[in-house]
Amino acid sequence: MRGARLALVAIGLLIAGASAHAQTYDPSYPVCMQIYGQVGYFDCRYASLEQCRFLAVGRSAACVVNPYFTRKPSPRRSRRVD
Template identity: 70%
Template sequence: MLMGVAADAQTYDPDYPVCMQIYGPVGYLDCRYGSLDQCKFLAVGRSASCIVNPYFTQKAPAVPHRSRRLDHGEG
């Protein structure tokens, strides 16, 4: 016999560096903030706190392509 049990699975959106953790009877994480300042501004007056998203996948900056220059000097 299988019994269904509700599980509170928290999800972290890896596209955003900051999450707002909302407290209460139905607490949850809202990970859609670009900075701690933005999150804190929007958390004012709420039972919430802002945390760094541990699963944020920062995109690596593009590496400029450098051409290889061969030295054909006599030596």
């Protein structure tokens, strides 16, 4: 019985220690290039789809809209009434 408990604890530690996947999208830019190959990855540093498509010509890649892009709020000007 003690061996079974030890085995369960060991299995639990192995599962808990498994590598976690990092976020693949950079939330700073609105467009990402998805590069295909043996090691596929996302390159999120494009300001527009046109810019991304221009740089993707001749590559095994596709441009996608970044679902995690967070637009920074623009500073609001308050109207002053005198």
